[in-house]
Amino acid sequence: MNTEKFKKIREKEYPLANTCAYLDTATTGIFSKSSRDAMVDFIEKRYSEGMDIDDFLGNWRHADNLRGTVAKVLNCEEDEVFFSGSGSDMLNVFSSGIKLKEDANIVTTALSFPSTPYNWINRVGDENVRIAASENGMLPSEKLFELVDENTAAIALCMVENTSGWYHDINTIGEFCKARGIYLVIDTTQCIGAMKIDVKNTHIDFLVATSYKWMSGTFGISFAYVSKRVLNEINPTFVGWTGNKDRQNHSRYKLDLEDGANRFETGSLNWVGLRGLDQSMQIYLELGMDDVQDYILGLTDYIYEKVAELRDVSVVGPFPRMNRSGIVYINFPMEWKLNDKILRQNGIRAHVANETKIRLSVHFYNNESDVDKLISFLKSLQE
Ligand SMILES: Cc1ncc(COP(=O)(O)O)c(C=O)c1O
Numbered sequence: 001m002n003t004e005k006f007k008k009i010r011e012k013e014y015p016l017a018n019t020c021a022y023l024d025t026a027t028t029g030i031f032s033k034s035s036r037d038a039m040v041d042f043i044e045k046r047y048s049e050g051m052d053i054d055d056f057l058g059n060w061r062h063a064d065n066l067r068g069t070v071a072k073v074l075n076c077e078e079d080e081v082f083f084s085g086s087g088s089d090m091l092n093v094f095s096s097g098i099k100l101k102e103d104a105n106i107v108t109t110a111l112s113f114p115s116t117p118y119n120w121i122n123r124v125g126d127e128n129v130r131i132a133a134s135e136n137g138m139l140p141s142e143k144l145f146e147l148v149d150e151n152t153a154a155i156a157l158c159m160v161e162n163t164s165g166w167y168h169d170i171n172t173i174g175e176f177c178k179a180r181g182i183y184l185v186i187d188t189t190q191c192i193g194a195m196k197i198d199v200k201n202t203h204i205d206f207l208v209a210t211s212y213k214w215m216s217g218t219f220g221i222s223f224a225y226v227s228k229r230v231l232n233e234i235n236p237t238f239v240g241w242t243g244n245k246d247r248q249n250h251s252r253y254k255l256d257l258e259d260g261a262n263r264f265e266t267g268s269l270n271w272v273g274l275r276g277l278d279q280s281m282q283i284y285l286e287l288g289m290d291d292v293q294d295y296i297l298g299l300t301d302y303i304y305e306k307v308a309e310l311r312d313v314s315v316v317g318p319f320p321r322m323n324r325s326g327i328v329y330i331n332f333p334m335e336w337k338l339n340d341k342i343l344r345q346n347g348i349r350a351h352v353a354n355e356t357k358i359r360l361s362v363h364f365y366n367n368e369s370d371v372d373k374l375i376s377f378l379k380s381l382q383e
Pocket of ligand 1: 026085086087088089113115158162187188189190210211220222
């Protein structure tokens with residue numbers, strides 16, 4: 001693969017990446033210059049000119065247009081996409097609205113970001129949420145399947161687990177769910193914009209993505225995919241003016257929801273955030289989704305390779321290559337007493353997750369020199 005385009009985009013769009021080893025996209029991605037400009041322009045215009053009704057409604061035209069871009073990213077139809085605030089809000093759309101049998105149970109993982117188990121506990125109770133155990137950050141699909149029985153309504157998980165970087169085998173899990181009529185609910189927050197996602201060729205029923213990590217977006221703007229297979233099985237828990245057909249007509253009160261996924265939108269969206277997200281998606285699509293994934297996994301391989309050269313540091317796992325993602329955890333000796341601040345003082349942005357583990361996360365704006373910088377710092381601690 002020609003990596004020149006990644007070098008160029010780093011220089012042009014992500015100046016911060018040139019000033020430190022930014023290995024912390026799993027916390028928040030760096031804004032591109034284009035995203036920043038689009039968001040600042042929006043704020044400046046509102047500040048200096050205000051906003052009339054035509055501009056206000058123009059925001060919806062922008063959102064409707066962006067649905068098409070999201071559809072390209074996920075390989076779905078435009079009317080299977082909706083926007084909302086946080087990724088966690090969006091998970092609730094499915095868990096609170098889906099029709100379930102009385103004894104339904106849900107299977108999830110011990111590596112999950114809490115929003116996934118929490119919204120299911122809220123719906124079916126602690127006793128009906130089954131949590132598959134992990135070992136050393138790994139959780140092969142069989143561990144999930146063992147917990148499934150005839151009352152399992154859904155498998156709900158994060159495609160890439162933020163607590164270890166484990167990348168689930170969604171194709172196999174999707175096939176398993178399809179064969180048994182089990183819903184598959186996926187949070188892609190820790191991989192959207194990094195790992196290619198193809199909802200048409202993977203049996204996913206509901207997918208959410210918050211935008212402030214590999215999509216380099218701001219907070220409070222997320223998007224979701226709802227498969228047409230399940231759309232009518234979800235009763236919207238919340239409704240509002242924007243999810244109704246003919247959203248501009250306020251002359252009658254007739255609840256007549258949109259036919260597509262935008263029926264789950266209730267009110268005005270984070271227009272500033274959407275302007276930024278639009279730019280991020282353009283950059284991502286221009287770089288090419290396959291190339292981005294290959295480039296990121298190449299950097300992950302490089303971390304594995306370089307860490308193996310260190311005496312006192314090791315990779316958590318190590319994971320089979322098919323389960324690797326843009327997130328890698330490494331073990332370090334407790335006596336080093338590392339924290340995020342110490343790393344930052346040494347020009348490295350990464351998250352010290354606990355007394356012996358650092359979470360590293362790489363994006364297309366990283367390169368091998370970022371990894372080298374981290375490795376030489378760790379080497380200096382070994383001496
Ligand atoms: C997998 C996952 N989902 C959701 C979130 C939070 O997203 P939001 O704040 O938009 O709810 C995070 C944050 O780290 C996450 O890792």
